[in-house]
Amino acid sequence: MNKRFFSRFDVPLVIIVCLAAFLNLYNIWTEEYVNTYYTTAVAAMMENFHNFFFVSLDSAGSVTVDKPPVTFWIQTISALIFGLEGWSVILPQAISGMGSVILMYILVKPSFGTIAARLSALAMAITPVAVAVSRTNNIDSMLVFTLLLATWLLFKGIRKQHTWTIIGAFAVVGVAFNMKMLQAYMILPAFYLFYLLAFRQNWKKKIGVLSGATAVLLVISLSWAVIVDTIPEDQRPFVGSSDTNSVLELAFGYNGAARLTGNQGGPGDGGGNMRQGTIMEIRLLVILEQTKIIKRIHFKEK
Template identity: 25%
Template sequence: MISNRSFYTVIGLCIVTYLVGMVMIPLMDIDASQYASISREMMENRSYLQVFDLGMDYIDKPPMLFWLSSLSMRVFGVHDWAYRIPSFLFALLAVYATYRLALLFYRREIAQLSAMVLASCQALFLITHDVRCDTMLLGWVALSLWQMAAWYQTNKWKHFCIAFIAIACGMMTKGPIALMVPAFAFVPHFVLRREWKQLFRWEYIAGLAIIAVMLLPMSIGLYQQFDLHPGKIASGVKIDSGLRFYYWTQSFGRYTGENTYNELNYFTFLLENMLWSFLPWIVFFLLGLVFAVRELVLKKFKLNAGEEWFSAGGFIITYCILARSQAQLPHYIFVVFPLAAIITAKFLFRLFFTGELAAWKKPLSVFHTVVFALLWLVCIFLMAWPFKVPVFVPVLAALCLVAFFVILFSKNIVLPKILPLAFFTVIGVNVFLGTGFYPNVLKYQLGNDAAAFMKQRSIEKERVKIYGIYEGRALHFYAQHIFPKVYSREELGPADMVITLKDSLPSLRTSFPTLKVLHEGGNFGVTSLSLPFLDPAKRDAEVPKYVLLEL
């Protein structure tokens, strides 16, 4: 079926691709660079219970990511890859926990497929370099699901304790969603199996006590920073109680209207973004989910002992809850990708390793072969056209397309053809993106470009101020310095250096006629790529410019 050699090769290649992105791709503004900057500031100030962003109170996210990333940077130094190490390890934990969770209910091949699907979906390649709280949350939630399922099967207290510790740590990573997902997964599972007693076990009280104890350090920090000083402004919001904001407003306030942030709040938003984030498995997943629901209906909504519904039920309920939020972002749904991977693996096993779905095999194989070939053509285009890269890079990408067709027509492939084609495509394309595309795009980001110039020229960072420009957080992280902002020319003096928009030069020259332009660079929001930006002939007009001035 699936040899250990094939399994470990795929997982190993995915890990190598994660590492390529971690080392080669600079941090992107806004979120990843902000969290890295906060982590560096926490490490430098040794303020672990109270969180600050450029010296200002911060409350938007719980502190677990900052705690672990600051610890990593204390050990390895202030580097973007050091910031990413803890989240990378939690991504690996998510893959392993998904394998072990699937193995509790299914044969080894389905467990292997579950791990390979999760490890090779586009989201994992993205969030191991564009690190946000969701990478770490993914690991905690997958661990809690695995350990809860193991506890239900064995009644061993070690599984119970690990599960609730993982839930608490997930809550300290991104809030109550870490508690909600296991509930959304196992409640319908037990209802459909008519195991009512599992819903009312006294041990849950002990589990809640574990969570309460684990949350104490964070809760104390919130109380000290905000509840003792009501009325503070954090991220533009007045905070009267840090505890209420964290435990209620930030999560449930998205449904009650107390959280005023409102963006991208239509029901299909998350599903539309899964079309890219769960590549190359999204079609298999959607069909697997439809088949799972259909079979449940045929069974009259009753499962036998040994059957599970936590994967499909957990995904569906979590999706519906998240999709009702008044504020959504594409990565919010990543938390249930372990469940999506199990649903997908079950469908792939039935499609390729049994004769149950024979009629679906050829059309799905043909469709995905065309899609994967198109992805390779897009990759070749991205290597050859937008940026100046060594000529061997697009040639190598073209050779990979040739290798794709060699695999397609080979008689010696042990696995069903579409699986090695999928792994080869998603891994190969991400290697090229991580080495030849993203690093070139990020040359047009102000923060890392300006920090690199200041380091190269040994600029006195204490002289540098920010004026009339949004600089992002990458600048403060890579320069390892918090640059003050000024809001009028009267706050500047002839001894200062200034980072500002190039358009501000004429007005500044009226006050400082002898100013000198030390450096000019791009100030492009790299997470909002556009075709004009990719076009070398139009890029210069598309990219706003910043300058570093000596007044």
């Protein structure tokens, strides 16, 4: 029985995952409100479905956070389950960091063997920046996990020649787009090249599958943005950090080209092109909401 157990489970991997759990989770319960800009959004999203769907930054639902919704939806669900605490909004990122360690092992093992897979998982577990970002409520840890999941699906689909698994890989990248917009697309050149070189089918089927996968990618990527942009402006919050009150403009502007050129402003200023009065109003709103959330965490009724 013991031999069967140890043959099915890689004990060193279990130890590495436990190490990752310790590094990612230890003492996070002392965090009170971490990144208050994002915690403010989670607090507002807990108020009602309108704020939840639009990722509203304030309780009144007048302006959105400057990122797409998926990570904040997960953080809000965690806060609804465990209560709004610093650790409850960090928890999804900490778990994602642990998941990335496992995925790194799974990705490396088929091609390079168990030893290389263990070393890769260990490197992922103890890399300082990976640990640091997994101990915050910033988006990056969950983004990395999602993109590694997409990579695993692509490898699996190519290896087994499963068309739908390949399409699923691109669909997951579309979900990642709804975490941090164009930054999720940075892996696509490698995806396309690997697919074209490794998928053992004739060119007609290759192009057909790739076209379908790309269509799914774009539909999932843009679904939330298109829904929000088609809703009348007086029935939804202002899109934070955009110039034109458009999620698509936010994706390709403040969270797209501006990330490459460095032409960015602070949260809510639309890269410096919005009216100064609007900028000040949004900044004041953020300060007021952050004050409210800090009070809720520090002085909530027991």
